[in-house]
Amino acid sequence: MEAKLPKTYSQQLLTGWVNNMIIIKSDNEINLMRESGKVTGFILKELETFIKPGMTTMDVDRFVEDTIRKHKMIPTFKGYGGFPASACVSINEEVVHGIPSKKRVINEGDIVSVDVGSTYKGYVSDAARTYAVGKVSDEAQRLIDTTRESFFAGLEFCKPGYRISDIGHAIQQYAESRGFSVIRDFVGHGVGQQMHEEPQIPNYGRPGRGPRIAKGMAFAVEPMICQGGYQVETLQNDWTVVTIDGKLSAHYENTVVITDGEPELLTLGE
Numbered sequence: 001m002e003a004k005l006p007k008t009y010s011q012q013l014l015t016g017w018v019n020n021m022i023i024i025k026s027d028n029e030i031n032l033m034r035e036s037g038k039v040t041g042f043i044l045k046e047l048e049t050f051i052k053p054g055m056t057t058m059d060v061d062r063f064v065e066d067t068i069r070k071h072k073m074i075p076t077f078k079g080y081g082g083f084p085a086s087a088c089v090s091i092n093e094e095v096v097h098g099i100p101s102k103k104r105v106i107n108e109g110d111i112v113s114v115d116v117g118s119t120y121k122g123y124v125s126d127a128a129r130t131y132a133v134g135k136v137s138d139e140a141q142r143l144i145d146t147t148r149e150s151f152f153a154g155l156e157f158c159k160p161g162y163r164i165s166d167i168g169h170a171i172q173q174y175a176e177s178r179g180f181s182v183i184r185d186f187v188g189h190g191v192g193q194q195m196h197e198e199p200q201i202p203n204y205g206r207p208g209r210g211p212r213i214a215k216g217m218a219f220a221v222e223p224m225i226c227q228g229g230y231q232v233e234t235l236q237n238d239w240t241v242v243t244i245d246g247k248l249s250a251h252y253e254n255t256v257v258i259t260d261g262e263p264e265l266l267t268l269g270e
């Protein structure tokens with residue numbers, strides 16, 4: 001799940017963004033996150049074949065919650081800030097935070113973004129994918145592919161010595177080079193004992209800014225990429241975020257651990 005970027009200092013204080021501390025995880029803590037990440041990644045992999053036209057977004061949520069609990073873990077999202085479900089399921093122009101519903105049917109040709117968090121012994125993993133349901137338009141598939149690829153463009157900078165804004169800069173460069181736009185209002189984040197820790201990780205911006213990246217940090221890097229403009233609004237249910245122009249949006253996220261060398265992805269499900 002992505003973090004809402006707090007706009008004012010008082011909002012930042014209220015939401016806990018301002019403790020100015022990026023928590024470095026011990027090997028033991030990373031082990032616990034690794035276990036959590038296996039389940040989150042496994043679920044996202046299973047959803048590739050589970051999601052079919054005609055099912056509802058609630059069917060997806062049931063599958064996610066049942067699988068997390070079967071592994072004796074806790075669905076991180078359930079109750080987070082009052083969110084009522086274990087997965088965010090967002091269709092087409094819905095960017096993030098779609099609330100699962102028995103009334104919301106997934107149709108052939110839709111693109112469906114599913115965001116999942118699992119907590120194991122107090123440690124969180126957070127990841128998301130966008131799925132093509134049956135046959136989708138070439139442009140929709142290109143959006144899904146670009147969103148995933150932009151994550152890996154950003155991942156190149158998830159190494160000691162780079163700065164936080166180098167990640168988002170690479171994501172933006174890649175996505176815009178393919179003709180898409182980058183959501184501004186929601187950002188990636190540190191992850192550990194809390195789902196949302198420091199630092200915020202925007203998916204856009206100038207390079208060379210923000211804290212220096214170091215071994216033992218853990219991030220949820222999560223580009224949200226749009227077909228049209230990046231402007232969004234939140235629906236009356238106070239959760240679901242949609243593009244204002246009604247064009248498609250896709251999401252790709254993994255929990256990433258910074259090492260001495262290549263970053264470790266905890267939620268690939270492989």
Ligand code: MG
Pocket residue numbers: 001002003126127188189220222253
């Ligand atoms: Mg997240």
